[in-house]
Amino acid sequence: MRDAIRFVESKVDWILKQKTKIQAQSTLFAPESxxxxxxxxxxxxxxxxxxxxNRVGNGVIQIFIPDRVNHEQPKVQEFIKNTLIDVMRWEAKVYLPKRLKELADKHGFKYENVSIKNASTRWGSCSSVNNINLNLHLMRVPEHLIDYVLLHELAHTVVKNHGEKFWLLLEHCYPNARKADKEMNNYRTQTF
Incomplete structure (x- = not known):
């Protein structure tokens, strides 16, 4: 027990840094957000x-909170996050399959099915039988990066790895694909 306490005490600075880092990564929604x-x-x-x-319409996700309620309360934050996920899921189901088909037709790709997921680590994936999964959080990234992810997954219908043939094919459809790939690092699949 003493050894464990000494160990934790010797790592206090590191523990506090990690705690601060984790807190900084989680989004806190406030009236000024x-x-x-x-x-x-x-x-x-x-x-x-x-x-x-909430009320959603005319391009606005409106969240109403009573004056007496602190917006930082976990239940309020969870309500806001669930509302945002519901809206992004709806947007993704309306937008992504249509845009995927447009890009597939334009570049001659064929795929089977498309699914929208709330994935925690990937923007998209392509199965061995060419089913494409797309992350609903794509609805938070700029349009050119949405197209990059869609074309990335469509390229996997032809080349199943990230080798040189894959990148040549992707660059043919999306010039500067490697630059877009790096730009995607500015976004997280889960914002909250």
Whole structure:
């Protein structure tokens, strides 16, 4: 027990740095938050209401919070996050399959099915039988990067690895693909 305590005490600085890093990575939604999806922007309003609720329409995800309720409460944050996920799922189902088909037709790719997922680590994937999975969080990235991810997965319908043939094919369809690949590192698949 003493050894364990000594070990933890010797790592206090590291533990505190890791805690700060984790807290900085999680999104805290507040009235001044600037969060956008492909087709909507988030607006949080505190006011004279008796419960937390949402209204989505006309390009706005409106969250209403009673004046007496702190927006930082975990239940409020969870409500906002679930609302955003629902909106992004709807947007992704409307936009991504259509855009995938447009790009596939334009570049001569064939795929089987497309699914929208709330994946924690990948923007997309292509199965051995050419089923394509796409992350609903794509609705938070710029349009040119959405196209990059879609073409990346379509290229996997032809080349199943990330070798030189894959990159040549992808560069043919999406010039500067490696630059876009690096740019995707500025985004996380899970923002919260």
């Amino acid at each position: 600037c969060f956008r999806t492909r087709f909507h922007k988030l607006a949080i309003t505190k006011g004279n209401t008796d419960k937390v609720y």
